[in-house]
Amino acid sequence: MILYDFEHERPGSLQDVAARLAELGPTAGILAGGTDLLPNMRLKIRTPATLVSLGAIAAQPPGTDTDGWLRIDALTRLSEIENSDTVRAACPMFARSAHVVGSNQIRQAGTLGGNLCQEIRCLYLNQEHDFQFVAPCYKRGGDCCYPYPKNEKDFCASVFMSDIAPALIALGSDIELVGANASRRMAVEDFYTGVGMTPTVLRADELVGAVMVPPPPPNSGWGYHKSTIRGGLEFAMVVVAARVALGEDGETCADARIVIGAVSEGPSRARGAESALVGAAPTPEAIAAAASAAVAECRFLPHHNFSVEYLKQNAEVYLRRILSEAFGRAKTGPGKGGQDQ
Amino acid sequence: MIEAVKSRSRKRLITLTVNGEEHEIAIRPNAMLVDVVRDQIGLTGTKSGCSSGSCGACTLLIDGRPMLACSTLAVECDGKAIRTVEDLADGERLSPIQEAFLDQGAVQCGFCTPGMLMSVTALIASNPKPSHQEIKKALEGNLCRCTGYNAIFNAVLQATGQDGIKPIMF
Ligand SMILES: Cc1cc2nc3c(=O)[nH]c(=O)nc-3n(C[C@H](O)[C@H](O)[C@H](O)COP(=O)(O)OP(=O)(O)OC[C@H]3O[C@@H](n4cnc5c(N)ncnc54)[C@H](O)[C@@H]3O)c2cc1C
Ligand code: SF4
Ligand code: FES
Ligand code: FES
Numbered sequence: 344m345i346l347y348d349f350e351h352e353r354p355g356s357l358q359d360v361a362a363r364l365a366e367l368g369p370t371a372g373i374l375a376g377g378t379d380l381l382p383n384m385r386l387k388i389r390t391p392a393t394l395v396s397l398g399a400i401a402a403q404p405p406g407t408d409t410d411g412w413l414r415i416d417a418l419t420r421l422s423e424i425e426n427s428d429t430v431r432a433a434c435p436m437f438a439r440s441a442h443v444v445g446s447n448q449i450r451q452a453g454t455l456g457g458n459l460c461q462e463i464r465c466l467y468l469n470q471e472h473d474f475q476f477v478a479p480c481y482k483r484g485g486d487c488c489y490p491y492p493k494n495e496k497d498f499c500a501s502v503f504m505s506d507i508a509p510a511l512i513a514l515g516s517d518i519e520l521v522g523a524n525a526s527r528r529m530a531v532e533d534f535y536t537g538v539g540m541t542p543t544v545l546r547a548d549e550l551v552g553a554v555m556v557p558p559p560p561p562n563s564g565w566g567y568h569k570s571t572i573r574g575g576l577e578f579a580m581v582v583v584a585a586r587v588a589l590g591e592d593g594e595t596c597a598d599a600r601i602v603i604g605a606v607s608e609g610p611s612r613a614r615g616a617e618s619a620l621v622g623a624a625p626t627p628e629a630i631a632a633a634a635s636a637a638v639a640e641c642r643f644l645p646h647h648n649f650s651v652e653y654l655k656q657n658a659e660v661y662l663r664r665i666l667s668e669a670f671g672r673a674k675t676g677p678g679k680g681g682q683d684q
Numbered sequence: 685m686i687e688a689v690k691s692r693s694r695k696r697l698i699t700l701t702v703n704g705e706e707h708e709i710a711i712r713p714n715a716m717l718v719d720v721v722r723d724q725i726g727l728t729g730t731k732s733g734c735s736s737g738s739c740g741a742c743t744l745l746i747d748g749r750p751m752l753a754c755s756t757l758a759v760e761c762d763g764k765a766i767r768t769v770e771d772l773a774d775g776e777r778l779s780p781i782q783e784a785f786l787d788q789g790a791v792q793c794g795f796c797t798p799g800m801l802m803s804v805t806a807l808i809a810s811n812p813k814p815s816h817q818e819i820k821k822a823l824e825g826n827l828c829r830c831t832g833y834n835a836i837f838n839a840v841l842q843a844t845g846q847d848g849i850k851p852i853m854f
Binding site: 351378381382398422446575 | 712
């Protein structure tokens with residue numbers, strides 16, 4: 344199928360890209376690996392008049408900032424993240440989350456920035472519109488919503504499906520946004536709005552420059568799971584990610600970060616469940632209670648023919664498993680199962 | 685919603701080295717690599733299946749990496765080296781991977797085969813003795829509606845001189 348006609352530019356630096364975005368305004372689109380954007384342009388979900396390509400800019404290799412945080416360039420291909428010894432040693436959950444995205448071909452082309460800024464998904468949206476539908480939905484700039492006909496104007500109840508964002512949030516990572524005149528840095532969880540129409544706080548004249556992951560707290564461990572039906576080349580039905588730390592006694596939970604993704608407009612942190620775990624011994628009962636509290640406090644939408652009941656049950660079971668794994672890794676000390684991809 | 689430009693974009697010249705041969709081609713930015721390789725260069729071994737990144741039929745190697753030609757703009761490949769399925773055989777002599785695909789009955793309708801062969805070529809280049817699990821992972825983006833995959837896994841095992849080939853029951 345032939346794409347509509349558009350212009351294409353390849354500036355030589357992130358600052359030049361930001362400057363062009365500022366000049367072109369909302370008619371511009373940022374092209375990274377294109378694995379999300381180009382199919383969406385075919386389906387006219389996005390119709391930028393000019394693509395500003397990041398293709399001429401080389402990604403900086405993963406490195407450590409002076410404050411000890413690991414810095415990953417937004418232009419890094421997912422295949423490089425999953426195979427990077429630096430990333431696998433410093434934050435195996437991040438490498439794991441990149442490893443389960445799409446297929447090898449998607450990971451060879453797809454970048455970290457594109458993954459974190461990917462368009463939300465919805466059964467109506469991700470198909471040829473002209474063929475079956477009379478009017479475009481809110482997200483396409485129209486005036487209705489197909490799965491939720493009663494939705495208010497411009498309320499889009501679609502699902503954000505990045506496999507990587509929940510892992511980065513569980514790791515307490517920051518994201519750097521580069522603008523023409525200034526850059527800003529924020530926690531990855533604050534990057535997401537939870538609003539389907541505008542899923543991130545990225546402005547039209549900004550782009551993602553890098554992600555920074557802090558060094559793990561002492562005695563910490565992680566757990567991550569992406570639920571799918573066939574286990575390959577598939578978007579998630581549920582993603583759960585957790586990072587926990589034990590206190591000096593090695594017996595009580597000192598810190599917990601629990602994230603559920605791919606079930607609503609943005610990844611959500613289960614803060615209630617986290618604080619209930621802190622100070623308690625991670626017994627199977629405490630873990631089960633945390634899993635069920637997390638599912639109760641996070642927003643779930645039915646998506647891709649999965650009912651909310653099914654998704655909740657799936658999330659609860661896997662939260663129990665990944666929390667046990669995380670506490671297990673926290674107990675076994677340094678290394679913490681670092682290489683067990 | 686943003687309206688696409690109505691005027692025709694400017695054509696530009698790009699250089700692609702395809703299977704070792706340099707081509708200078710005039711294209712618009714919306715030209716997809718799969719269409720340039722098939723229609724302008726005339727190498728129709730690379731197939732166009734889903735056009736959306738989901739089937740892997742269009743897999744070819746760009747600078748050695750297995751990539752999807754249906755989801756890659758040709759203009760982004762300016763100056764790059766592309767390898768397609770046509771480059772695997774040496775004249776009439778098939779490559780060991782192609783021979784193994786034939787021996788093991790890993791080709792039925794053949795539509796997925798060029799993409800499969802390119803994914804396997806990339807896998808073996810970096811991992812000469814892949815395990816069953818590694819083969820599966822490397823081929824997760826290549827769909828086959830005919831063989832049921834086991835014949836394909838067998839072919840990769842044969843091509844890499846490994847045991848573990850399982851008889852296929854029909
Ligand atoms: C068949 C298929 C399967 C997939 N499976 C998965 C999956 O399992 N899990 C998953 O998470 N994703 C999946 N994806 C989605 C997507 O391919 C990946 O998320 C990929 O990482 C996107 O990266 P990209 O560089 O190709 O992004 P692009 O397509 O280039 O860009 C995606 C969006 O991000 C914007 N963007 C890109 N880079 C930046 C930047 N630096 N700053 C600001 N904005 C930017 C673009 O403008 C665009 O809006 C799949 C896609 C396909 C086609
Ligand atoms: S949920 Fe969003 S994308 Fe899906 S039809 Fe409604 S408005 Fe459109
Ligand atoms: S045609 Fe490219 S992945 Fe299907
Ligand atoms: S042989 Fe027919 S699709 Fe694979």
